[in-house]
Amino acid sequence: MAATADFKVFLELQRRNELNAGRARAVNRIPLFVTEVDISTAKTVPTVPVPFIAMAKGFSETFAFDMGIATKTVSLTGVLLNQTISKDSLENDSSAKEVVMTPFELAQLIHSYVDSSQAQDDQFINKLIILIPSRVDTNLNYHTASSEDDDMSVLPLIPFTFQNRRYDERFKRIINDKAESEIGVENLVQETPVEFFTDVSNIDELPGMLGFIRSFNTGLSGEQPNTVNFTLEFEIATVLAENPINNL
Numbered sequence: 115m116a117a118t119a120d121f122k123v124f125l126e127l128q129r130r131n132e133l134n135a136g137r138a139r140a141v142n143r144i145p146l147f148v149t150e151v152d153i154s155t156a157k158t159v160p161t162v163p164v165p166f167i168a169m170a171k172g173f174s175e176t177f178a179f180d181m182g183i184a185t186k187t188v189s190l191t192g193v194l195l196n197q198t199i200s201k202d203s204l205e206n207d208s209s210a211k212e213v214v215m216t217p218f219e220l221a222q223l224i225h226s227y228v229d230s231s232q233a234q235d236d237q238f239i240n241k242l243i244i245l246i247p248s249r250v251d252t253n254l255n256y257h258t259a260s261s262e263d264d265d266m267s268v269l270p271l272i273p274f275t276f277q278n279r280r281y282d283e284r285f286k287r288i289i290n291d292k293a294e295s296e297i298g299v300e301n302l303v304q305e306t307p308v309e310f311f312t313d314v315s316n317i318d319e320l321p322g323m324l325g326f327i328r329s330f331n332t333g334l335s336g337e338q339p340n341t342v343n344f345t346l347e348f349e350i351a352t353v354l355a356e357n358p359i360n361n362l
Contacts, residue, residue, distance in 0.1 A: 122271070123148040123190065125224070126241035126322060128232070132204055139320065140200040141210070143243070144224065146346075148192035151244060155276070158183040186276055186350035188242060188323065194220045194332070194342040203236050217342040221332040224344075228330045232353050242348045243322035245271040245314060252311035254281040270313030273321045276350065277310045325350040 123146045130142040160179045168174045194217035202210040215223065230237035247269035249261045256262055257270050286303045293302035309317045328347040335343060 122245040123151070123192075124243040124320075124322075125239045125327075126243060127201075127227075127236065128238045128240045129201075129203065129235040130241075132235070133202065137202075138200065140198070141202050142200070144199065144220075144239075145197060146190065146192055147195055148190050150191040152189040152191075153274075154185075154187045154189070156185045156187075158185070186323075187328070188244070188348045188350070190344075190346040190348070192344060193217070194344055196340075199223075201236070217340065218334075221342045221344065224330055224346075225332070228327045232326075239327055240353060241322040241324055243320050244274040245320075246274050248272040248311065248313075250279075250311075252280040252306065252308050254279060257313060270315070272311055272314060273323075275310050275321060275323055277306045279311055280305050280308070323348070323350050324352060326353060 125144040125146065127142040127144075133141060158181075160181070162177045162179070164175045164177060196214060196216060197220055198212060198214050199220070200210075200212045224239075227237045227239050232238050232240070247266045248271065249256055249264075249269060251257055258264075261269065283305050286305050289303050290301055290305075293299045307321070309319075310321050314320055325348055328349045329345075330347075331345045333343045335341075
């Protein structure tokens with residue numbers, strides 16, 4: 115999946131969670147110029163061969179136990195450029211900063227963030243945002259009357275996630291209807307928020323993929339002295355640790 119020169123891939127810092135609604139989308143996010151995105155979903159399904167079954171059926175069988183286990187990773191390849199970085203530590207009224215960093219400074223910055231921990235909200239990168247063109251919304255309807263035939267360059271953008279569209283969540287609706295009718299509890303099981311499949315220009319905050327950076331690699335090339343090549347591997351996960359320092 116190739117990205118264009120206008121940035122559609124972002125790394126988000128954990129501090130972004132504390133910003134007020136409506137804050138500029140560049141704050142506490144790092145835009146990346148990405149040339150290639152590789153997305154991998156590896157499912158783990160334990161299997162058990164059935165003994166002696168071939169004696170009765172004439173062929174062997176294996177039972178598979180689908181327990182909903184999968185490892186999801188996103189690998190990015192691209193270049194770091196002279197880029198504007200906007201940050202706000204929320205320490206005081208003058209803590210907001212916007213600076214232009216060289217690609218070498220940006221490489222050092224991201225390396226230092228990867229080498230950090232979840233306890234530092236201003237350093238920990240916990241979300242990857244990849245915006246992709248979309249024709250259909252969460253209910254499998256076209257966004258607009260022209261979305262079916264529009265060129266991809268003018269289609270709405272939605273975040274790439276591993277979420278299901280609400281159209282495919284019939285099992286959740288059945289559970290919720292049963293819970294409401296039997297015990298009077300509404301929305302027992304949360305359906306996918308509509309924001310995941312809504313044009314990002316129509317929502318306040320950008321959903322993305324939560325997790326952590328597994329590896330970040332950079333290379334300096336004499337043929338491209340003003341850029342830094344990089345590869346990055348992001349693993350989708352729920353980081354369970356809380357920040358103990360902020361809770362003191």
